[in-house]
Amino acid sequence: MANVTMTINGKQVSGEVESRTLLVEFLRDQQRLTGTHVGCDTSQCGACVVHVNGDSAKSCTMLAVQADGADVTTIEGLANGDDLHPMQAAFRENHGLQCGFCTPGMIMSAIDLVKNNADPSETEIREWLEGNICRCTGYHNIVKSIKAGAEAMRG
Amino acid sequence: MTEQGIGASVLRKEDFRFVRGRGKYTDDINLLNQTHAIIVRSPHAHATINSIDKAAALAAPGVVAVLTAEDFAAFGGLPCGWQVIGKGEEPMIEPKHPILAEGKVRHVGDPVAVVIAETKTQARDAAELVDIDYTELPAVIDMREALQNAPAAVHDEAADNQCFDWEIGDRAAVDAAFEKAHHVTTLELINNRLVPNAMEPRCAIGDYDNASGEHTLYTTSQNPHVIRLLMGAFVLQIPEHKLRIYAPDVGGGFGSKIYHYAEEAIMTVAAKVLERPVKWTSDRTEAFLSDAHARDHITKVELALDADGKFLALREFTLANMGAYLSTFAPSIPTYLHATLLAGQYTTPVIYAEVKAAFTNTVPVDAYRGAGRPEATYLLERIVDKAAAEMGIDRIELRRKNFIQPDQFPYDTPVALTYDTGDFEATLAPALAASKWDSFEERRKEAAQRGKLRGIGISCYIEACGIAPSNIAGALGARAGLYESATVRVNPTGSIQVLTGSHSHGQGHETSFAQIVADKLGVDIGSIEIVHGDTNKIPFGMGTYGSRSMAVGGVALSNATDKIINKATKIAAHLMEASAEDVVFEDGIFKVAGTDKAVPFGDVALTAYVPHNYPLEELEPGLEETSFYDPKNFTFPSGSHICEVEIDPATGELEIVAMHATDDFGNVINPMIVEGQVHGGLVQGIGQALFENAAYDSSGQLLSGSYMDYCMPRADDVPSFTVDHEVTACTHNVLGVKGCGEAGAIGSPPAVINAVVDALRDYGVTHIDMPATPAKIWNIVNQGATAQAAE
Numbered sequence: 001m002a003n004v005t006m007t008i009n010g011k012q013v014s015g016e017v018e019s020r021t022l023l024v025e026f027l028r029d030q031q032r033l034t035g036t037h038v039g040c041d042t043s044q045c046g047a048c049v050v051h052v053n054g055d056s057a058k059s060c061t062m063l064a065v066q067a068d069g070a071d072v073t074t075i076e077g078l079a080n081g082d083d084l085h086p087m088q089a090a091f092r093e094n095h096g097l098q099c100g101f102c103t104p105g106m107i108m109s110a111i112d113l114v115k116n117n118a119d120p121s122e123t124e125i126r127e128w129l130e131g132n133i134c135r136c137t138g139y140h141n142i143v144k145s146i147k148a149g150a151e152a153m154r155g
Numbered sequence: 156m157t158e159q160g161i162g163a164s165v166l167r168k169e170d171f172r173f174v175r176g177r178g179k180y181t182d183d184i185n186l187l188n189q190t191h192a193i194i195v196r197s198p199h200a201h202a203t204i205n206s207i208d209k210a211a212a213l214a215a216p217g218v219v220a221v222l223t224a225e226d227f228a229a230f231g232g233l234p235c236g237w238q239v240i241g242k243g244e245e246p247m248i249e250p251k252h253p254i255l256a257e258g259k260v261r262h263v264g265d266p267v268a269v270v271i272a273e274t275k276t277q278a279r280d281a282a283e284l285v286d287i288d289y290t291e292l293p294a295v296i297d298m299r300e301a302l303q304n305a306p307a308a309v310h311d312e313a314a315d316n317q318c319f320d321w322e323i324g325d326r327a328a329v330d331a332a333f334e335k336a337h338h339v340t341t342l343e344l345i346n347n348r349l350v351p352n353a354m355e356p357r358c359a360i361g362d363y364d365n366a367s368g369e370h371t372l373y374t375t376s377q378n379p380h381v382i383r384l385l386m387g388a389f390v391l392q393i394p395e396h397k398l399r400i401y402a403p404d405v406g407g408g409f410g411s412k413i414y415h416y417a418e419e420a421i422m423t424v425a426a427k428v429l430e431r432p433v434k435w436t437s438d439r440t441e442a443f444l445s446d447a448h449a450r451d452h453i454t455k456v457e458l459a460l461d462a463d464g465k466f467l468a469l470r471e472f473t474l475a476n477m478g479a480y481l482s483t484f485a486p487s488i489p490t491y492l493h494a495t496l497l498a499g500q501y502t503t504p505v506i507y508a509e510v511k512a513a514f515t516n517t518v519p520v521d522a523y524r525g526a527g528r529p530e531a532t533y534l535l536e537r538i539v540d541k542a543a544a545e546m547g548i549d550r551i552e553l554r555r556k557n558f559i560q561p562d563q564f565p566y567d568t569p570v571a572l573t574y575d576t577g578d579f580e581a582t583l584a585p586a587l588a589a590s591k592w593d594s595f596e597e598r599r600k601e602a603a604q605r606g607k608l609r610g611i612g613i614s615c616y617i618e619a620c621g622i623a624p625s626n627i628a629g630a631l632g633a634r635a636g637l638y639e640s641a642t643v644r645v646n647p648t649g650s651i652q653v654l655t656g657s658h659s660h661g662q663g664h665e666t667s668f669a670q671i672v673a674d675k676l677g678v679d680i681g682s683i684e685i686v687h688g689d690t691n692k693i694p695f696g697m698g699t700y701g702s703r704s705m706a707v708g709g710v711a712l713s714n715a716t717d718k719i720i721n722k723a724t725k726i727a728a729h730l731m732e733a734s735a736e737d738v739v740f741e742d743g744i745f746k747v748a749g750t751d752k753a754v755p756f757g758d759v760a761l762t763a764y765v766p767h768n769y770p771l772e773e774l775e776p777g778l779e780e781t782s783f784y785d786p787k788n789f790t791f792p793s794g795s796h797i798c799e800v801e802i803d804p805a806t807g808e809l810e811i812v813a814m815h816a817t818d819d820f821g822n823v824i825n826p827m828i829v830e831g832q833v834h835g836g837l838v839q840g841i842g843q844a845l846f847e848n849a850a851y852d853s854s855g856q857l858l859s860g861s862y863m864d865y866c867m868p869r870a871d872d873v874p875s876f877t878v879d880h881e882v883t884a885c886t887h888n889v890l891g892v893k894g895c896g897e898a899g900a901i902g903s904p905p906a907v908i909n910a911v912v913d914a915l916r917d918y919g920v921t922h923i924d925m926p927a928t929p930a931k932i933w934n935i936v937n938q939g940a941t942a943q944a945a946e
Contacts, residue, residue, distance in 0.1 A: 018276065020276070028183075029185075032185075033176075034176070034179075034180075034182075034183035035175070035176015035177065035178075036176070037180070037354075037355070037406070038182075038356075038438075039354045039355065039356065039406075039439065040438075040439035040861070040862050041438045041439045041440055041861070042439065042861045042862050042863050044861075044862035044863065044867075045354065045439075045862060047354060074176065075174075075175065075176030076175065076176045076177075078175070079175050084174065084175070088174040088175065089174075091170070091174050092166060092167070092170040092171065092174050093166060095166075095167065095827050095828065095830075095831050097170060097173055097174065098407070098661035098662070098663070098831060098832075098835065099353070099354065099355065099404075099405065099406045099407040099660055099661030100169070100170070100172075100173030100174075100178045100404065100406065100661070101178075101180065101353075101354040101355040101406030101407060102354050103173050103174060104176045107174065122875065123871075125870070126869075126870040126871040127870075127871050129869065129870035129871070130869050130870070130871060132870070133354065133862070133867050133869065134354065134870075135352055135353060135354050135407050135409070135835070135839070135867070136354075136407055136661045136831075136835045137831060137834060137835050138834035138835045138836070138837055138838035138839075138873065138876070138899075139834075139838065139868075139869075139870040139873060140831075140834040140875050140876055141831055141834065142870065143870065143875060144875075
């Protein structure tokens with residue numbers, strides 16, 4: 001067992017983990033941050049995407065001990081109370097989600113895209129989403145949401 | 156139409172929790188003192204279990220129990236909910252589907268043992284230590300092989316591996332029509348096996364309260380009452396008042412979460428045995444091996460035409476794979492949900508279908524988005540294109556020539572259905588215009604100049620959904636009713652709870668169902684809460700599948716709301732000292748016509764619960780009404796889907812350059828949600844046509860058993876779509892709605908494949924089996940191979 005300490009959504013937390021414990025298990029099972037989802041076991045679906053030190057990362061593909069000392073943001077850390085992050089608002093306003101299961105990963109991934117590319121084209125958005133699978137929306141409204149979210153983030 | 160009423164694109168109420176990660180899915184629930192289960196599954200497709208040694212697993216850290224079939228000996232097998240009667244009144248063969256394998260395993264992934272431990276990792280570690288001694292048996296994987304040579308029997312009860320041999324239609328009349336035909340087109344095709352792949356893996360948590368004797372099962376289900384009925388009455392013999400099924404937020408279903416699965420019964424039993432909650436969450440690999448698969452037909456279809464291209468007759472011979480056991484609704488899919496749609500949009504006077512269902516050592520196959528109708532639409536829209544090419548008739552003109560005309564409705568097809576309404580030209584014409592069909596040849600030429608092969612394809616579909624009516628379904632073998640329920644509970648201060656038997660797992664009921672009530676009662680949508688998924692709260696309901704939520708559940712809700720208005724009108728009349736006949740209800744206010752007397756809905760609600768001035772001798776207090784609605788007929792959405800593709804002959808790579816859908820769903824409650832349903836369906840259909848395939852090797856190992864191997868459509872595989880709709884209102888429900896959930900997946904596969912065949916026409920291609928992968932296309936283009944040889 002190892003002790004890890006990290007900042008999650010602005011709050012410092014510590015916990016005992018096995019060396020094999022995944023970051024997503026630490027988030028979901030120990031921190032009860034269940035907004036980060038697990039949709040596969042081969043690092044393909046992207047439902048578990050969080051931000052680690054500001055960059056998107058698949059929390060199913062990272063050990064909790066690797067995040068020791070890191071600054072982690074999950075979907076729960078984006079909104080300020082009822083005040084949604086522009087990307088969250090854009091997904092809601094553009095019907096960018098149906099069952100909602102892939103949505104946290106999609107939003108976290110989209111924010112990282114816009115951080116690096118403030119005005120992504122449809123092609124760039126679609127290529128960026130290669131690591132996020134959605135089975136409900138056919139991606140049409142996700143692409144539309146990210147376009148709108150990027151515009152809102154540009155302000 | 157108001158901003159929040161019927162017909163408005165109201166933003167979804169549920170999204171405010173989902174975008175913040177505040178949804179509550181089953182795996183997000185953790186109970187006090189909970190244990191964790193891992194299922195030990197068969198690595199073999201077919202084997203005898205000689206022995207199971209639990210000792211090492213039981214001795215492992217944290218393990219509290221290891222259960223095998225003998226622990227479930229007191230219980231029944233998993234029931235099948237639909238009995239098909241074959242030729243000569245022969246009922247289908249229905250072998251036992253045990254909760255855990257009894258002496259034999261019949262597919263890779265068949266559950267054999269359950270390890271329960273304090274933590275999931277302890278359970279997983281210990282699962283490795285369960286020592287099972289198997290003797291492998293020959294595996295039956297290929298359906299043709301299973302039925303023709305029967306190298307082994309999957310079940311002793313079916314030595315020839317045949318579950319049923321079923322037919323529909325007048326074979327003699329069809330054969331006679333073929334004798335006289337000017338032209339006969341023949342097509343052999345495969346409808347590829349798929350894995351539904353809802354993004355949320357299945358999960359079940361069993362809990363037992365030994366004080367009250369009540370079981371609770373938290374589960375990823377599309378229909379909690381169906382699970383309560385099947386598991387309570389048929390498997391575990393738990394009386395329904397002691398069994399609560401709760402399906403909270405569910406992350407997609409597409410059919411795969413209709414069925415009663417073994418894990419639900421296992422967790423329910425284990426929780427009582429251990430007197431502790433037991434949780435199981437599937438991982439994706441496990442989902443590939445244990446969620447019901449889909450489609451998997453091998454078909455020969457023939458179309459007879461006269462010299463003008465009028466369809467004279469259609470006949471189909473299909474082999475349908477049931478997998479190793481009969482899943483809940485499996486037998487109904489290739490029969491009553493498939494062959495009854497073979498008329499399509501056309502006036503084909505006689506039709507015959509023969510469907511033979513086979514047991515194989517593969518995962519059970521059941522309904523998946525469209526369920527039988529995609530298979531019918533695919534073979535029909537493919538053979539129409541092939542016939543057009545063979546006869547030198549324009550493929551649009553051939554379709555138009557055979558359309559059922561608007562004045563022919565209600566239209567009795569030769570395969571048991573009566574279409575109540577439709578207008579196929581009304582969806583064809585705008586689809587052709589939107590996709591610039593007429594100028595396509597210019598785009599083909601332009602692409603050719605760039606060295607690309609461009610093709611366009613169309614599919615004109617009709618489907619039957621809004622699954623019900625109960626009496627017809629019952630006559631066809633359904634072992635359950637197919638109505639839907641709704642309760643409207645008006646609270647004393649005027650807020651409203653709607654308790655619905657429908658279940659939302661992405662469809663947006665919390666919004667669209669609230670729109671119906673808001674529209675009818677004139678109250679703010681924010682004061683309406685939709686409650687679903689919990690059998691301890693909602694009236695008995697049949698749940699969500701077969702695009703039935705709005706057409707059955709929505710109508711039940713509309714009817715219950717009408718009952719509220721009826722009673723509230725009487726209360727309002729009393730308050731205004733008027734006759735109920737003189738009271739009108741508009742925009743949430745009751746008025747006496749021709750006077751200035753008025754009382755708002757909220758005052759009436761309060762009066763119903765504080766009945767100080769109330770006609771108690773005539774009317775009970777309270778304002779809560781329930782309706783159970785059983786439709787008179789299926790609903791029949793229809794439409795035209797058009798796909799345009801471009802192929803790079805050097806690589807076989809294919810790009811969908813445009814895709815358009817014009818659908819007729821009848822009246823639309825929330826156009827934004829309906830368009831979203833179409834988008835999602837289109838991509839699942841494109842997935843089947845171009846990417847997805849559940850491939851088994853000859854030993855029964857699933858080769859495409861992960862997202863590394865099973866090609867799920869990604870965002871960069873598909874385009875943005877254009878979608879519109881035309882309306883012919885359903886004639887037999889008060890909302891005039893038809894259902895939109897499955898249409899995208901039904902109409903799109905033949906549109907895509909017709910486009911691919913069109914692009915490859917200069918290579919002599921008349922058919923290509925799904926999925927039309929770059930490798931298949933490259934082989935055709937570069938090796939002059941036929942599509943079949945490229946298989």
